[in-house]
Ligand SMILES: [Ca+2]
């Protein structure tokens with residue numbers, strides 16, 4: 002009976018998707034990992050309820066959500082009744098058979114929760130601001146079960162109640178998570194270093210509902226100009242370097258030349274656009290052999306180039322890296338710059 006009922010819910014969900022094929026993102030998930038993949042990473046809010054004393058009536062103790070006194074914390078391990086807490090040790094517990102009601106303070110497009118009860122089928126009702134129903138989801142019992150929902154409109158409230166005949170009324174929930182689904186930078190890229198003509202990558206982590214648009218940007222010189230431009234695969238304007246994966250979280254730069262240049266990632270989707278903090282790609286200009294330090298091995302490369310003098314000489318290393326001041330010849334002016342880098346030894 003239970004399985005039959007759940008199958009009916011799934012069929013209803015599929016019919017809903019077909020009816021609204023242009024907005025086919027709305028979906029119920031029963032697998033946590035698939036849900037997290039669909040929302041594009043971690044949500045803005047995740048509450049485990051483990052930080053308050055058991056039997057605390059909940060109103061507005063947790064960011065982003067109000068409970069209005071319809072739920073309390075419950076120690077599922079010491080006091081029992083909650084089956085297996087997903088995150089020790091408190092779970093949410095209702096009062097008698099009254100529904101829990103969560104209302105969200107900010108635009109919310111996705112919500113998820115676990116049913117840790119071994120007794121109760123829990124019905125979630127997802128509502129609009131005018132209290133009409135967007136979706137109902139029945140969470141089975143018998144083991145710890147998960148339900149996640151992605152909406153194509155704002156979710157104002159979620160109610161949770163034990164399903165008549167398949168629950169003794171009191172219900173438990175754990176790990177309520179929700180968020181706007183707006184595109185955002187979840188982790189800023191860190192700067193990195195390379196050598197003349199070398200490669201480097203800058204990596205950011207983005208979150209938010211698909212479809213998302215990613216675009217790396219480069220800062221026109223000088224560093225700190227604040228003059229940002231979209232970057233596309235191919236040559237980076239203003240240098241001999243090349244970029245790849247310019248619409249991916251991990252930007253790859255090859256044939257790096259400039260002493261330093263800043264890059265940042267822009268991510269956008271249906272409701273927001275955000276740029277990361279700038280990350281700097283530094284080139285250790287005198288590390289000719291790309292081993293991370295400027296030492297005697299690089300000095301030998303420099304001396305050989307100094308004796309050849311002209312960058313046009315076919316015997317010069319590709320890119321004529323020892324021409325540190327980029328004037329076409331390797332001479333005393335470059336030697337002064339090399340000595341300074343040699344004295345620093347370690348690349349910046
Ligand atoms: Ca918990």
Ligand SMILES: [Ca+2]
Pocket residue numbers: 287288289290291292293294295296298299
């Ligand atoms: Ca070196």
Ligand SMILES: [Ca+2]
Pocket residue numbers: 323324325326327328329330331332334335
């Ligand atoms: Ca020179």
